[in-house]
Amino acid sequence: MVRRRGISPLQGNVFVIRDPMFPLYVIRGDRNLLIDCSILARAREIEDELERFLGGEKIDQVLLTHSHYDHTGACSHLQEKYGFEIVASQRTKEILASDKAIAFIDGLNQKFKEMLQDRSGLVFSKPHNVRAVMENDVLPLSSSQELEVLETPGHTRCSLSFLLKPENILFPGDAAGVMERNGRIKPLFLSSYMQYEASLKKLMTLNAAVLALPHNSVVRGERAVREFLEASLAETGKLKEKIVCALKRTDDLASIAEDLLDEEYSAPAIMGPREALLLNVTAMVKSVFYEFVKVP
Numbered sequence: 235m236v237r238r239r240g241i242s243p244l245q246g247n248v249f250v251i252r253d254p255m256f257p258l259y260v261i262r263g264d265r266n267l268l269i270d271c272s273i274l275a276r277a278r279e280i281e282d283e284l285e286r287f288l289g290g291e292k293i294d295q296v297l298l299t300h301s302h303y304d305h306t307g308a309c310s311h312l313q314e315k316y317g318f319e320i321v322a323s324q325r326t327k328e329i330l331a332s333d334k335a336i337a338f339i340d341g342l343n344q345k346f347k348e349m350l351q352d353r354s355g356l357v358f359s360k361p362h363n364v365r366a367v368m369e370n371d372v373l374p375l376s377s378s379q380e381l382e383v384l385e386t387p388g389h390t391r392c393s394l395s396f397l398l399k400p401e402n403i404l405f406p407g408d409a410a411g412v413m414e415r416n417g418r419i420k421p422l423f424l425s426s427y428m429q430y431e432a433s434l435k436k437l438m439t440l441n442a443a444v445l446a447l448p449h450n451s452v453v454r455g456e457r458a459v460r461e462f463l464e465a466s467l468a469e470t471g472k473l474k475e476k477i478v479c480a481l482k483r484t485d486d487l488a489s490i491a492e493d494l495l496d497e498e499y500s501a502p503a504i505m506g507p508r509e510a511l512l513l514n515v516t517a518m519v520k521s522v523f524y525e526f527v528k529v530p
């Protein structure tokens with residue numbers, strides 16, 4: 235893999251720690267913020283980048299868009315160093331308090347470490363000092379800058395998006411879908427198709443100027459952001475139709491998921507363990523099954 239690390243300015247006081255799969259956004263100010271925490275295998279590199287970038291300053295707060303292993307992986311390691319507060323949804327807070335969930339998140343991170351031949355002994359452990367926020371909460375950054383909290387479930391039940399104002403930079407987590415390495419947008423409605431679609435439509439109403447995606451790209455300009463979200467919505471509908479068709483032929487959800495993974499996810503933005511990818515696709519098949527096929 236080509237390594238292109240370093241920190242680049244995104245706009246104003248927003249910076250991005252470059253990474254082909256897991257770019258991380260840093261907002262500098264009176265308090266320094268990080269949006270999400272990448273994977274455990276990147277923890278030491280992120281630490282080094284932040285050290286160089288921040289000098290003696292700390293990370294004061296981490297905003298988690300959701301609880302997935304590839305957004306929380308480096309969290310506990312970085313928290314040991316910086317002692318920051320974590321801001322997340324109530325559901326993410328509950329997940330991060332569960333021993334079972336911590337073991338699950340660590341398990342996927344250890345698999346990713348193996349894939350990257352990372353033999354460090356780092357483990358993901360239970361983060362502390364997690365504060366729950368909800369729709370319309372505002373996180374002030376300075377007298378002229380704040381982050382607005384939006385609940386955008388559907389990717390997971392715990393998903394939040396954050397809107398930096400007045401710049402209108404949107405951090406949607408995985409709620410806007412993911413751009414694959416071949417440029418195609420892939421939907422990620424893991425917990426609910428209907429909620430995912432509603433969240434996408436909600437994001438469209440914000441007229442964001444920048445879409446700071448958590449995997450491999452930034453979309454700049456109001457028009458480009460709108461086009462991205464429209465394309466994402468269209469792909470979401472198409473994938474649902476495809477799953478509905480498959481469910482008419484068979485009720486074997488696992489085999490539908492296997493076929494979809496091979497057909498649709500051949501160039502994933504997030505390599506990840508196959509197990510994690512298959513879990514995602516299986517969750518989407520189940521969501522369509524329960525919301526559109528198996529009418530109660």
Ligand SMILES: [Zn+2]
Pocket residue numbers: 300302389408
């Ligand atoms: Zn996710």
